[in-house]
Amino acid sequence: MNHFQAVSRVPGDPILGLMEAYRADSNPAKFDLGVGVYKDAQGLTPIPRAVKLAEQQLLENETSKSYIGGHGDPLFGSVLCQLVLGVDNPLLAERAAATQTPGGTGALRLCADFIAHCLPGRGIWLSDPTWPIHESIFAAAGLRVSHYPYVGADNQLNVDAMLAALSHVPKGDVVLLHACCHNPTGFDLSARDWQRVLAVVKARELLPLIDFAYQGFGDGLEQDAFAVRLFAAELPELLITSSCSKNFGLYRERTGALIVCAATAGKLHDVRSQLAFIARNLWSTPPAHGAAVVATILADDELRALWVNELEGMRQRVASLRGGLVEALAAFGLSQRFAHIDQQRGMFSYTGLSPMQVQRLRDEYSVYMLSSGRANMAGLEASRLKQLASAIAQVCAT
Structure with missing residues (x-):
């Protein structure tokens, strides 16, 4: 045969x-x-020089190559949440946490499977155009994929058309938004535009999934986090996919995370239990090296300052x-x-x-x-x- x-x-x-x-x-x-x-x-x-120095520290001090657990390196998750949401964000106390993934793409796939298994019947809305992998990842998870206008045939950002389309999205659906450095167009929403999008998201009771793959490459580390922090402050629930490929130069180390913001500490634990279960069937536990590099840099004042300067x-x-x-x-x-x-x-x-x-x-x-x-x-x-x-x-x- x-x-x-x-x-x-x-x-x-x-x-x-x-x-x-x-x-x-x-x-x-x-x-x-x-x-x-x-x-x-x-x-x-x-x-980056900061990455090489962090790797030297790891080479000298690392004592084990054992698994790092379903949610990944705890220090990595903690410092990455601080980087994305802000070091003083009150959500960090008990309402937000990260699950480490193989790159930002892994975070998107974990998110797709979570939506499919735990939020049945929800569709997802992508910008037109968007990163092609967005299309295939969510389709592969069995989700209903739809689109909202973003950049038209005239190669101009059309915020009014975007808002009009989102205003008719079925209540409860998921909308994927690019935090900054929109891929593939490079056209970003202004602060005022983000406020308008937030208003529609609230009115339609949508669940935002913010893809944050380029923090630091737009207008700066803090400036690029504007939309993420705005939505985290104004909404009880939020999904964020974060990638360390570009801003840390860790492309081949596949370092990323899915950050969940939930309404209560108890609900955050519920969601994370599901994510750990799903991840177990995708990659079991994530790779350790890139996350250890990021954690080392962000937890060390001198290395962090060097990295920030290199990224800028x-x-x-x-x-x-x-x-x-x-x-x-x-x-x-x-x-x-x-x-x-x-x-x-x-x-x-x-x-x-x-x-x-x-x-x-x-x-x-x-x-x-x-x-x-x-x-x-x-x-x-x-x-x-x-x-x-x-x-x-x-x-x-x-």
Whole structure:
């Protein structure tokens, strides 16, 4: 019997496929604007100095490689909650806690299964567009996936359309919101916009799930947490997925958490018991190393200060690359057309380039980005902005 006879091939992930195409390109002047990782001026994804120092401490002092439990490293969970919710947040006493996960993606999957098993019948609403993995993770958990408008065909944030759609979401459904550095568009809500979203969430009795993957890459560590802390203060229940991949440079260590805010201490324990049960059937216990690194840094004043400074340097570099590209495009009369690039936040930009233009950039100039026009701004090199601007101008001219 051929047991695998009926197994069909599925299309590969477009981002991973883009990685392979980039690597196979022999052009020394190629651009990698596809994969969502931070790169420094040398085109490398660096390990922060604070991370290396923390790892040295762990190497010298670690005494065991035993399991760390279903909810992960307790110190990691504690300091990460402080980072996300604020060190003086009263919820930390007994109404909020973190369950460690393999990266932010693991937190999303844990959340998806929790909703499916413990909140049956609830649908989830995603922004249009959103990170493609959001779509597949929640669909795989069996949830009803729907969408609300976010950025339209004119490549502009449409808050009014978003609010209008959310105003008709069935009561009790889950709405996924991006805390900052919206992936894939880079368009973020203002403080006033967040207040308006909160009002609709309250009126419709929705359960917010805030995906917080880029804390520190938008306007700063504290500023980027505005929406999370606003919702935590105004609502009795909240789900937050947090990732340490970008801001700590721990991409391959798969370090993240699902933070739950509940109405009472007792209900928090109920929810966490379910999360531990679900996690046991997903990955049993999470990996330890990345969490130990984060806990070491955040619990040490000197390492934390060093990390904050390094993160701010990364944030400022990406911001300067955005402004630099718009300035370079001005020489071709395109500064107004692409002004939004400097207004967006985080690693990604919805450039507004069409799939055909993106294909020409790849075929004729070895510029690699997603067909949607999403570009990883952190993949740029300041010394080559004029070269990229020239290529964009060429494909926009015809």
